[in-house]
Amino acid sequence: MNPNELQLDVSAPLVFVGYGIENERLGLDDYRGLDVKGKIVVTLRGFPKGLPSEEGSHLGATKLEIAQEHGAIGYVGVDTLQSLHAWPWKRRQETADEPDFAWVGTDGRAYQDAP
Numbered sequence: 356m357n358p359n360e361l362q363l364d365v366s367a368p369l370v371f372v373g374y375g376i377e378n379e380r381l382g383l384d385d386y387r388g389l390d391v392k393g394k395i396v397v398t399l400r401g402f403p404k405g406l407p408s409e410e411g412s413h414l415g416a417t418k419l420e421i422a423q424e425h426g427a428i429g430y431v432g433v434d435t436l437q438s439l440h441a442w443p444w445k446r447r448q449e450t451a452d453e454p455d456f457a458w459v460g461t462d463g464r465a466y467q468d469a470p
Contacts, residue, residue, distance in 0.1 A: 365429055368394045374402055375430075376414040377421055381406070383414070392426030400438035 373385035375398030383403075398418055402411030422430050 365395070367428055369397050369431070370394045370427075371397045372422075374399050374414075375418045375422060376402065378410070378414055381410065386421070386425050389425075391422065393428055394426075395429035395431060396422045396425075396427045397431045397433060398422075399435050400432045401435055401441065404437060 370389055370391045372389060372391065374383075375385050375396055377384050377386060385398075400415075402415050406414075418432075419430055
């Protein structure tokens with residue numbers, strides 16, 4: 356799979372991984388017992404209620420990297436009431452046409468190993 360192709364169609368099984376976060380110190384491992392290699396992970400957006408916001412924000416920002424480390428080839432985030440409160444749909448619509456891609460090199464090309 357080459358993420359630098361102009362058009363890329365991906366078909367793979369979906370695997371729900373909760374919030375899709377891992378942190379040994381906090382006892383969180385949403386990937387425990389799951390095989391996501393070559394699959395598309397589906398996560399809840401945000402982080403679990405009761406988790407300190409600073410740690411939750413950091414863990415939320417690492418979801419894509421964690422998915423990649425586990426061999427996932429794609430990512431889908433599903434809203435929760437908490438995530439919709441923090442990032443309302445109307446705000447997302449206002450920024451929907453802005454470019455967004457993870458794992459882009461300084462040369463502007465996507466890394467070949469990016470899911």
